[in-house]
Amino acid sequence: xxxxxxxxxxxxxxxxxxxxxxxxxxxxxxxxxxxxxxxxxxxxxxxxxxxxxxxxxxxxxxxxxxxxxxxxxxxxxxxxxxxxxxxxxxxxxxxxxxxxxxxxxxxxxxxxxxxxxxxxxxxxxxxxxxxxxxxxxxxxxxxxxxxxxxxxxxxxxxxxxxxxxxxxxxxxxxxxxxxxxxxxxxxxxxxxxxxxxxxxxxxxxxxxxxxxxxxxxxxxxxxxxxxxxxxxxxxxxxxxxxxxxxxxxxxxxxxxxxxxxxxxxxxxxxxxxxxxxxxxxxxxxxxxxxxxxxxxxxxxxxxxxxxxxxxxxxxxxxxxxxxxxxxxxxxxxxxx
Amino acid sequence: xxxxxxxxxxxxxxxxxxxxxxxxxxxxxxxxxxxxxxxxxxxxxxxxxxxxxxxxxxxxxxxxxxxxxxxxxxxxxxxxxxxxxxxxxxxxxxxxxxxxxxxxxxxxxxxxxxxxxxxxxxxxxxxxxxxxxxxxxxxxxxxxxxxxxxxxxxxxxxxxxxxxxxxxxxxxxxxxxxxxxxxxxxxxxxxxxxxxxxxxxxxxxxxxxxxxxxxxxxxxxxxxxxxxxxxxxxxxxxxxxxxxxxxxxxxxxx
Numbered sequence: 046x047x048x049x050x051x052x053x054x055x056x057x058x059x060x061x062x063x064x065x066x067x068x069x070x071x072x073x074x075x076x077x078x079x080x081x082x083x084x085x086x087x088x089x090x091x092x093x094x095x096x097x098x099x100x101x102x103x104x105x106x107x108x109x110x111x112x113x114x115x116x117x118x119x120x121x122x123x124x125x126x127x128x129x130x131x132x133x134x135x136x137x138x139x140x141x142x143x144x145x146x147x148x149x150x151x152x153x154x155x156x157x158x159x160x161x162x163x164x165x166x167x168x169x170x171x172x173x174x175x176x177x178x179x180x181x182x183x184x185x186x187x188x189x190x191x192x193x194x195x196x197x198x199x200x201x202x203x204x205x206x207x208x209x210x211x212x213x214x215x216x217x218x219x220x221x222x223x224x225x226x227x228x229x230x231x232x233x234x235x236x237x238x239x240x241x242x243x244x245x246x247x248x249x250x251x252x253x254x255x256x257x258x259x260x261x262x263x264x265x266x267x268x269x270x271x272x273x274x275x276x277x278x279x280x281x282x283x284x285x286x287x288x289x290x291x292x293x294x295x296x297x298x299x300x301x302x303x304x305x306x307x308x309x310x311x312x313x314x315x316x317x318x319x320x321x322x323x324x325x326x327x328x329x330x331x332x333x334x335x336x337x338x339x340x341x342x343x344x345x346x347x348x349x350x351x352x353x354x355x356x357x358x359x360x361x362x363x364x365x366x367x368x369x370x371x372x373x374x375x376x377x378x379x380x381x
Numbered sequence: 382x383x384x385x386x387x388x389x390x391x392x393x394x395x396x397x398x399x400x401x402x403x404x405x406x407x408x409x410x411x412x413x414x415x416x417x418x419x420x421x422x423x424x425x426x427x428x429x430x431x432x433x434x435x436x437x438x439x440x441x442x443x444x445x446x447x448x449x450x451x452x453x454x455x456x457x458x459x460x461x462x463x464x465x466x467x468x469x470x471x472x473x474x475x476x477x478x479x480x481x482x483x484x485x486x487x488x489x490x491x492x493x494x495x496x497x498x499x500x501x502x503x504x505x506x507x508x509x510x511x512x513x514x515x516x517x518x519x520x521x522x523x524x525x526x527x528x529x530x531x532x533x534x535x536x537x538x539x540x541x542x543x544x545x546x547x548x549x550x551x552x553x554x555x556x557x558x559x560x561x562x563x564x565x566x567x568x569x570x571x572x573x574x575x576x577x578x579x580x581x582x583x584x585x586x587x588x589x590x591x592x593x594x595x596x597x598x599x600x601x602x603x604x605x606x607x608x609x610x611x612x613x614x615x616x617x618x619x620x621x622x623x624x625x626x627x628x629x630x631x632x633x634x635x
Contacts, residue, residue: 098476099633100633123478129472132469134470134473135394137401146390146394147477149386150386150387150390151478
C-alpha cells in the first residue's frame with residue numbers, strides 16, 4: 046500500500062533562464078485533498094504539468110502513485126486523471142463520444158467502458174446531455190464533463206488545475222460539492238491548484254502556499270490561520286498615529302501591530318470584544334478613528350503574512366513581471 | 382509498443398469530425414472540380430505536346446487535379462495538430478498512456494482515409510462525366526498512388542505542426558510550400574518544357590511522382606516509368622512519415 050500518493054523533492058523547472066518552479070518539496074498522502082494556493086504565475090500549473098508528465102523536469106525528483114515521473118511516464122499516466130485549466134474537449138464530438146475516446150485511449154474494454162461512462166455521467170449529472178455536441182455545453186457543463194472524464198479509468202490521483210476558474214458562484218458551489226464527494230466516497234487523492242482562497246479554505250485538508258515558484262508555507266488551513274495569532278482589526282486613524290501606536294503596543298492582549306496600506310492593523314483574539322475599548326481610548330490619545338474593520342483570519346492574511354503582499358496585490362503588481370513570464374513561456378511552449 | 386486501440390480511436394475521431402463538417406467535404410470536392418471545369422473548358426481542344434498527339438488536356442489534367450486536392454487535404458490533416466494544440470485537445474491526447482508513434486499513426490490513418498475518400502470521389506465524378514479508365518486493376522494502382530501521396534504530405538504537415546506554435550505561420554506555408562509543390566508537380570502541364578533548374582525542383586517534389594504514377598495507371602501517358610514513380614514515392618513517403626513522427630515526438634504538449 047503506497048503511503049504517499051505524491052512525493053516531490055527539490056523539483057525545479059526553468060524556461061530559457063527563467064525559474065518557474067524553484068526547488069519545491071512536499072508529499073501528499075493517499076486519499077488526501079491537497080491544495081496549491083498562489084497567485085497567477087506562481088508556478089502552480091507548471092508543477093502540475095511536471096507531475097502529470099506533460100513537461101519534463103529541469104531537476105529534482107517527483108513520484109506519483111509510487112512511480113518516478115521521469116522514468117515510466119506511461120505508468121504514471123495510467124494512474125492519474127487531470128482536468129486542465131483550459132477546456133481540453135473536442136467540441137465537434139458529443140459528451141459521450143469525448144468520454145468514449147478517453148476510455149479507449151486508456152485501453153478499457155467495451156463493456157466496462159460503457160458501464161463506467163454511465164457511472165461518471167450520473168456522478169456529474171450530465172446523463173441527459175450525453176448526446177449533445179460539446180460546443181453547445183455551458184462552461185460549467187464542460188468542466189463537469191472533464192471531471193467525469195478524468196475519473197473514467199479510476200485514477201489513484203486526480204489533478205484539478207483551477208477547477209472553478211471563470212464559473213459563476215452557483216456552479217462553483219456544485220463543483221466544490223462534487224470534489225468533496227469524490228474525495229470522500231471514491232477515496233481519490235485530489236491535488237487542486239487555485240488562486241481562490243475561499244476554495245482552498247473550504248476544500249483542502251492541507252494547503253501549500255506557493256509564490257514565485259517557491260512554497261512559502263504548508264499546513265492545514267486552520268494551522269495556517271493560527272500562525273496569524275487571531276483576528277485582525279484595522280483602524281483608519283488620523284492624528285498622532287505614533288502616540289496611538291505606542292499605546293496600542295503596550296496593551297498585553299495585542300499580539301501584533303503593523304501599518305499596511307495606510308491603516309493600523311492589529312492582531313488579537315476576539316476582535317469584536319476589543320473594538321469598543323480601542324475606539325473609546327482613541328480621543329484621549331489625540332487621534333480620530335475614521336473607520337474600523339474586523340477580519341477573522343483568512344488565507345488572504347496568511348498569504349500577506351508570508352509574502353508581504355495579498356494575492357490580489359501580487360497579481361496586480363505583476364504587470365511587468367507577469368507579462369515577461371508570459372513572453373518567455375510563449376517562446377518556450379503554448380501558454381500554461 | 383504500437384497501440385492498435387489508440388490508432389483506431391484516433392482514426393474514428395477524425396472520421397466523425399470529417400462526416401460532421403459538411404462544408405469541409407464540399408470544399409474539398411468543389412475546388413478541384415471547379416479547377417477541372419474551368420481549366421478544361423479554357424484549354425479545350427488543346428493537345429498535350431510530347432504526348433504523341435494523343436492525349437487531350439482534360440484527360441491529362443484529371444490526375445493532376447486529384448493530386449492537387451489531395452496535397453491540400455493531406456497537408457491540412459498533418460497541420461491540424463496545431464488546431465488541437467490551440468483548442469487544448471492535444472493535451473488530452475498526449476496525457477494518455479499511449480506512445481507517440483501510435484498517436485502519429487492514428488493521425489496518418491485518419492488523414493489518409495479522408496484524402497483517399499476525396500481522391501476517389503473526384504475520380505468517380507470524372508468518370509461520370511466521361512473520363513474512361515482502362516480497368517479495375519488500373520483503378521487499384523491509382524488508389525495506391527493516392528495513398529502514398531496522402532501519407533507523404535500528412536508527414537510533411539506534421540513536421541511543420543511540430544515546429545510551429547500556432548496557426549499564424551500557416552499563410553507562409555500555403556504560399557511558399559504548398560503552392561510551389563502544386564505548380565511544379567506537373568499537375569497542370571508537362572514538365573518537359575521547363576528550364577533545367579525548375580525541373581530539378583520538380584524532381585524532388587513527391588507530388589510529381591504521385592501524379593505521374595496516377596497518369597501512368599489511368600491514361601497510359603507519363604514522364605517516368607510507373608515502377609520508378611512507385612519506388613521513389615514509396616521512399617519519400619517513408620522518409621516523411623519518419624520525420625513527422627520524429628519531430629512530433631520531440632515537441633512539447635504544452
